[in-house]
Amino acid sequence: MSASGTEEERPELVCQLEHVQGLVDALSAVRWKRHQDAVLELSEHGIVLVVQESGCLQAKLYLKRELFVRYDYNAQVRPRFGLSLGIFVECLNAFSVPAHSTPIQIQYPGPDMQLLLKSVDSMDASICAEIRTRIPETIAWDYNFEPAGTNPLTFTVKSAALKEAIEDLEWPGSSIQVILEPDPPSVTLRAEGHGDLQVHFASSLNS
CATH class of the missing domain: 3.10.150.10 (DNA Polymerase III, subunit A, domain 2)
Structure with a gap:
């Protein structure tokens, strides 16, 4: 050698x-x-x-x-x-x-x-x-905001429920994706790291 x-x-x-x-x-x-x-x-x-x-x-x-x-x-x-x-x-x-x-x-x-x-x-x-180590700062922040006209997409959820969902999704090295669906109204939080986990908030309003 x-x-x-x-x-x-x-x-x-x-x-x-x-x-x-x-x-x-x-x-x-x-x-x-x-x-x-x-x-x-x-x-x-x-x-x-x-x-x-x-x-x-x-x-x-x-x-x-x-x-x-x-x-x-x-x-x-x-x-x-x-x-x-x-x-x-x-x-x-x-x-x-x-x-x-x-x-x-x-x-x-x-x-x-x-x-x-x-x-x-x-x-x-x-x-x-x-x-196990990893390269730091490799998570790319992906913003994909489409025009919502005069009525932007918003949602309201109890802070305790949102805090609990974030803690469940907070895995080492994971990123969290927020998905808002207007029809039917719902919000999905998805984490990908050492696995895949989703938390779904459905609208409580009856159409």
Whole structure:
């Protein structure tokens, strides 16, 4: 194998953290809902995690390289990828043992562009986890508004019912499509992500 081929196969980041519970606490502080997505950016200075809500609320977590006992950064361009923050926290919790320091190794990317977690220096058992990542900001906003004349399409629904529907449709990496049908009057919310789910609101008025 050539030296150039070996260089290309090196992970862009391999780092080790001595105390995983501190990272869990920090991530939990910026996780404000159950299904929370995050974007990670890796650099020679450390890791930045960003969570954002509807473009109006944003939180950033900075993990400086000095926090890690090992930090090997080999990327030419700063890697940037998205993942489920909830899954990330749950995986890290699997490495957390009460009253015991559990060092872990974090590597990116894996063979299929995963984020890899692995316990190190464990005498009892080795714990490994793989987290699927995705390219951030790949959801295209599609607006298809047709002229409605002097009577634009509108609908009224109880806020509690709409909130419950949005929460049911809020899957990691999903987008929500709103479909308004004038005849018969109805509104359909459809989400596509790790599956397909629809919530249908029919008119309560009798024609």
